[in-house]
Amino acid sequence: MIQKIARIFGSTLFCVLLVTQPAWAINVSPGDRIELQATSSLGVPLHDNPSPSLVGRTSDGTIAEVVATANNQRWIEIELASGAQNWIVERYIRRIVSSTGETVDNREVTNLLSGEDKLTVAAMNVENLDPGDSDRLNPLGKLIVNNLKSPDIIVLTEIQDNDGPNNSDITDGTETYNALIDAIEKADGPDYIAFDIPPSDDKDGGQPGGNIRVGYLYQPARVALTPGTVGTATDTVTVLEGPTLSLNPGRIEPDNGAFKNSRKPIVAEFQFNQNPLFIIGNHFVSQRGGNDAKREKQATAVGNFVKTLLSEDDKANVIVAGDLNDVIDSEPIAILEASGLTNLSELLPPSDRYTYEFRNNLQQLDYILVSDNLFTTGKSQFDIVHVNVNQPSNLALSDHDPVLAQFTLPKRVTTPEKPTSESIFPDLSRERLRSRLAKEYKVQTSLGYDKARDFMYSELDNENGIVRGVYSDFTVRVNSNSSRPRSDAFQNGKGINAEHSWPQSKGATGVAKSDIHHLFPTHVRVNSLRGSFPFAEIEDSRTERWLIDNREENMIPSSNIDAYSEWINGGFEPKESFKGNIARALFYFYTIYRDQAEEGFFEGQQDTLCDWNINDPVDAAELKRSHEIASKQGNDNPFVLDPSLAKRLYCQ
Numbered sequence: 001m002i003q004k005i006a007r008i009f010g011s012t013l014f015c016v017l018l019v020t021q022p023a024w025a026i027n028v029s030p031g032d033r034i035e036l037q038a039t040s041s042l043g044v045p046l047h048d049n050p051s052p053s054l055v056g057r058t059s060d061g062t063i064a065e066v067v068a069t070a071n072n073q074r075w076i077e078i079e080l081a082s083g084a085q086n087w088i089v090e091r092y093i094r095r096i097v098s099s100t101g102e103t104v105d106n107r108e109v110t111n112l113l114s115g116e117d118k119l120t121v122a123a124m125n126v127e128n129l130d131p132g133d134s135d136r137l138n139p140l141g142k143l144i145v146n147n148l149k150s151p152d153i154i155v156l157t158e159i160q161d162n163d164g165p166n167n168s169d170i171t172d173g174t175e176t177y178n179a180l181i182d183a184i185e186k187a188d189g190p191d192y193i194a195f196d197i198p199p200s201d202d203k204d205g206g207q208p209g210g211n212i213r214v215g216y217l218y219q220p221a222r223v224a225l226t227p228g229t230v231g232t233a234t235d236t237v238t239v240l241e242g243p244t245l246s247l248n249p250g251r252i253e254p255d256n257g258a259f260k261n262s263r264k265p266i267v268a269e270f271q272f273n274q275n276p277l278f279i280i281g282n283h284f285v286s287q288r289g290g291n292d293a294k295r296e297k298q299a300t301a302v303g304n305f306v307k308t309l310l311s312e313d314d315k316a317n318v319i320v321a322g323d324l325n326d327v328i329d330s331e332p333i334a335i336l337e338a339s340g341l342t343n344l345s346e347l348l349p350p351s352d353r354y355t356y357e358f359r360n361n362l363q364q365l366d367y368i369l370v371s372d373n374l375f376t377t378g379k380s381q382f383d384i385v386h387v388n389v390n391q392p393s394n395l396a397l398s399d400h401d402p403v404l405a406q407f408t409l410p411k412r413v414t415t416p417e418k419p420t421s422e423s424i425f426p427d428l429s430r431e432r433l434r435s436r437l438a439k440e441y442k443v444q445t446s447l448g449y450d451k452a453r454d455f456m457y458s459e460l461d462n463e464n465g466i467v468r469g470v471y472s473d474f475t476v477r478v479n480s481n482s483s484r485p486r487s488d489a490f491q492n493g494k495g496i497n498a499e500h501s502w503p504q505s506k507g508a509t510g511v512a513k514s515d516i517h518h519l520f521p522t523h524v525r526v527n528s529l530r531g532s533f534p535f536a537e538i539e540d541s542r543t544e545r546w547l548i549d550n551r552e553e554n555m556i557p558s559s560n561i562d563a564y565s566e567w568i569n570g571g572f573e574p575k576e577s578f579k580g581n582i583a584r585a586l587f588y589f590y591t592i593y594r595d596q597a598e599e600g601f602f603e604g605q606q607d608t609l610c611d612w613n614i615n616d617p618v619d620a621a622e623l624k625r626s627h628e629i630a631s632k633q634g635n636d637n638p639f640v641l642d643p644s645l646a647k648r649l650y651c652q
Helices: 134-147 174-186 292-312 331-338 372-377 430-440 449-460 485-493 510-514 524-530 576-592 599-603 606-615 620-633 644-649
Strands: 002-009 012-019 033-036 044-046 056-058 063-070 075-079 085-089 093-097 118-129 153-159 193-196 213-218 266-272 275-283 318-323 341-343 356-358 361-363 366-371 381-384 403-408 466-468 475-477 496-500 519-523 545-548 551-553 565-568 571-573
Touching (some): 033 075, 044 085, 118 134, 118 174, 118 275, 118 318, 118 366, 134 174, 153 318, 174 213, 213 266, 275 292, 292 318, 292 366, 366 403, 430 576, 430 644, 449 485, 449 510, 449 519, 475 485, 496 524, 519 524, 576 620, 576 644, 606 644
Parallel strands (some): 118 153, 275 318
Antiparallel strands (some): 002 012, 033 063, 044 056, 063 075, 075 085, 118 403, 153 213, 193 213, 266 275, 318 366, 341 366, 356 361, 381 403, 496 519, 545 565, 565 571
């Protein structure tokens, strides 16, 4: 690599060219068997010593043994099958082979791992990946799991649409993501969720018909995507007060001429340990065709967005990652650094800073840059994992090496000290209030559905070994130390299971399915009767079934009527003392999961829920339950903490 260093003495400009030795990805030692590769039809040049003097040639594919190395492995002494010993230049090594002729896998494995307070973020160019790449998909899954150690978030570039380079009007890439996620699962990796914003057909450059784009994979058990409205190919994302995003995910300036026939950056807001995190995924225009000025304009657009985020909060956690298609000392990288970002590549020695090879020259095109606060307080660590560049062709899965960073982000406590106050964002209302609540009170740690129910039956809703159904007061006995609380509570279909107050069929899927703030223990039969019916205030004369304990009655009770829940075909009314709890659970769900919640389901109940919220206010038990859930999920139900929220959002 050649670096130019310029200094000015008086009026004279002196330029010094420093030649530093590149770090070759194929490291060899005496005794290694190697396969040689020719770069022309003439064969591999042979020398009698480490010098330009040529003494002969040998053919492409020749197998030889390493005898010695010189000049930092720039020159390799080999012994041919004939016994002759000569020197070659390192670039003529194709691969190291075993004694059986198989390729030796020397690809790097990162030592940057995820942990309780350790977040890992990777950026990876997957070189025109589509569902038809059957020979690459499973190896890519293994690479992500084994070499990258399953990063929490992965920024992907060059993801193609469902039919790859076929020139159709398809732009959706779901099948490509699903194929990659399946490959990760086959490699015993964790669950991932994918998202992107499909481009307009043939508007983002790359292989014709492929519609390459920037996309994301993330582990829902580790991080959460902050709820928000998903942008389209032509929508422009902006920064709102907080900061938060007007669209999540959203595209940065898709109508900017700098991004014409090029990939548009996609910004997304995540939560890790209740720490907001903004990631901007990029794939700048290539260096072909004199695009230097265009890349500078692209960097300026991204840099301006970063500046806006940091102007709202100078301690915001911001990451810019992806294939920036320029070298480390280029103007686009300098523009990004000037926006308030630190280039994590500076943590590595110069010899290790490469992610791409062009005409036998190693260079860095892929980066992770972070806001200054994240760099320092997050104790940033960085790795370029050399798994593709200068590797044997049967091991290289892309023409780029992935980059990976680790950040230390302990859990941030946001639960207010005083439970029932009017102190939650008092200056906000309507959509700005909802957006802020969704950001600050999102699930931070999803337990998963099985663990969530185990926690409910063994701890949260277990009072001295008794679990009580919320609608009919039916009880079962569950030992708090049981190794199988779900089974003990269910009692072969005659006991208790988990009621989704917001039904799964109406949007309670993914993380929401196991969000305990809207899950309650309920008698199996009552849970089945309620189904996905909306809640309603039912006239006693119209009630078809009155529910208490494990009984169903079809006559109006003569006493203790408020202890009964009521059912008609099409509606369900909880017992009087639990109506407010249901109202606040649904307010919570519709606020946090707006994008997946069925809007009409909420609007049809809205007035009823508002009445219930007033008539059955928060009590100590409901508040205690919210706090105990927060100890596991990392979030309270804000409608339990602040009685004014329902009025400010839904009950005006």
